[in-house]
Amino acid sequence: MKKYERAKYGAAAFAGAKGKLPNSFPREMGPSCLKYLQEVVDSGLTCDMVTRFEKAFAKELGVNHCIATPGCTPALACLASAFGFRSGDEIIVSPITDFGMIQGLIREDLIPVFADTEPGSINISAGTIEPCISRRTRAILVVHKTGLVCDMDPINALARKHKLIVYEDVCQAAFSEYKGRFAGTLSKAAGFSFDMEKTMGSDIGGCVATDDSKLAERVRLFGQSRGGVIVPGYGRKHVAPGYAYRMSNCTAAICLGQLEIVKSQVKRRDKMARLLTSLISKIPGIIPLRIPQYQNVYSCWMFGFRIDPKMIRCGADRFAEQLKKEGITGAGTGRYYLMPEACEFLDENARKRVYPYSTPPASRKYRYSARTCPNARDFLKYFVRWITFSDKYTPKHCELAADIIRKTAKRNTN
Numbered sequence: 001m002k003k004y005e006r007a008k009y010g011a012a013a014f015a016g017a018k019g020k021l022p023n024s025f026p027r028e029m030g031p032s033c034l035k036y037l038q039e040v041v042d043s044g045l046t047c048d049m050v051t052r053f054e055k056a057f058a059k060e061l062g063v064n065h066c067i068a069t070p071g072c073t074p075a076l077a078c079l080a081s082a083f084g085f086r087s088g089d090e091i092i093v094s095p096i097t098d099f100g101m102i103q104g105l106i107r108e109d110l111i112p113v114f115a116d117t118e119p120g121s122i123n124i125s126a127g128t129i130e131p132c133i134s135r136r137t138r139a140i141l142v143v144h145k146t147g148l149v150c151d152m153d154p155i156n157a158l159a160r161k162h163k164l165i166v167y168e169d170v171c172q173a174a175f176s177e178y179k180g181r182f183a184g185t186l187s188k189a190a191g192f193s194f195d196m197e198k199t200m201g202s203d204i205g206g207c208v209a210t211d212d213s214k215l216a217e218r219v220r221l222f223g224q225s226r227g228g229v230i231v232p233g234y235g236r237k238h239v240a241p242g243y244a245y246r247m248s249n250c251t252a253a254i255c256l257g258q259l260e261i262v263k264s265q266v267k268r269r270d271k272m273a274r275l276l277t278s279l280i281s282k283i284p285g286i287i288p289l290r291i292p293q294y295q296n297v298y299s300c301w302m303f304g305f306r307i308d309p310k311m312i313r314c315g316a317d318r319f320a321e322q323l324k325k326e327g328i329t330g331a332g333t334g335r336y337y338l339m340p341e342a343c344e345f346l347d348e349n350a351r352k353r354v355y356p357y358s359t360p361p362a363s364r365k366y367r368y369s370a371r372t373c374p375n376a377r378d379f380l381k382y383f384v385r386w387i388t389f390s391d392k393y394t395p396k397h398c399e400l401a402a403d404i405i406r407k408t409a410k411r412n413t414n
């Protein structure tokens with residue numbers, strides 16, 4: 001095996017991040033966090049903090065069910081298994097995302113079909129999804145990237161027309177609002193992440209949210225009870241090869257503590273992201289992410305913009321490097337978010353016609369590369385971002401960031 005460096009996650013990925021702007025770590029934990037953790041310890045592990053958190057989160061989001069998991073990757077894996085898809089079914093997904101969004105699909109022998117992004121946008125739309133629909137399509141899984149919510153009404157209308165399930169990856173958009181409704185309540189179900197670097201972060205964690213009681217029960221059975229049911233006089237029998245994706249009580253204690261402070265943090269993120277967006281929109285050569293009219297709250301997890309290659313002669317990598325040097329903590333690029341390219345094994349398996357890319361069940365030839373989603377590829381080529389953006393930002397920090405971006409743009413302008 002070739003020598004490699006393993007990917008890092010959470011606070012470890014931020015270790016050593018220096019600059020003039022706040023780092024999201026150490027996090028504010030919430031005034032009750034320790035009390036809830038103490039309860040778990042004092043009870044000798046008999047207190048059910050997980051159920052308490054599930055009920056509290058469902059209430060805050062305004063859904064009937066929250067099922068706590070160890071992360072969003074397992075939450076979406078639980079859903080992939082609970083929906084009752086069949087091997088070889090196609091699920092339309094966003095191409096600019098995290099691997100956690102598609103891992104469950106692959107493990108369930110489903111075929112991810114990447115819709116391209118809307119030109120100039122980081123998200124997919126009904127218009128880019130429609131050409132991907134085939135007779136094998138069963139669902140559309142959208143991600144609200146950086147916290148910007150996809151235009152869900154046309155996506156849901158398209159899905160109704162073709163009898164498809166829609167569900168959401170809300171990892172980067174906790175408590176963002178679309179037309180007055182929270183992201184994660186705009187479709188059949190949603191996966192959330194409470195990973196330590198996320199807007200509402202625990203040490204690790206996530207959940208499924210849904211209004212559908214039958215689906216919620218299937219998530220618990222297939223996703224958490226390993227498909228095990230009690231047969232009287234016998235014991236456990238397994239009706240499916242399910243998972244054991246359960247959240248721990250200690251994680252639930254931290255999540256409960258975080259839930260009490262997240263909405264006020266999101267308000268600050270929204271205000272500061274809008275301020276910074278308006279400041280940089282005046283800089284020649286800088287193209288901010290567009291915050292749609294329909295989005296009343298932008299729970300911005302990651303701040304980003306594009307550079308205009310016609311005006312700025314250095315590439316995104318060098319631009320980000322210079323921002324970092326000037327003090328924008330964690331500035332970098334994001335070409336690795338392009339899943340059809342980053343998941344090398346997908347194209348390899350599709351070309352080798354490994355199951356489920358063999359025929360049957362596959363309906364056609366599948367190819368995965370940057371070329372298959374040119375809008376997304378071009379978007380990311382000029383995209384600069386930092387995930388250290390957080391509720392710690394003040395107007396002064398936004399002005400400082402805009403100042404650094406302005407100077408860097410000027411230095412590199414043709």
Ligand SMILES: Cc1ncc(COP(=O)(O)O)c(C=O)c1O
Binds near residue numbers: 143169205
């Ligand atoms: C869009 C998206 N989906 C899924 C995940 C995976 O979440 P988790 O780390 O909780 O499994 C992430 C995490 O970065 C993400 O950003």
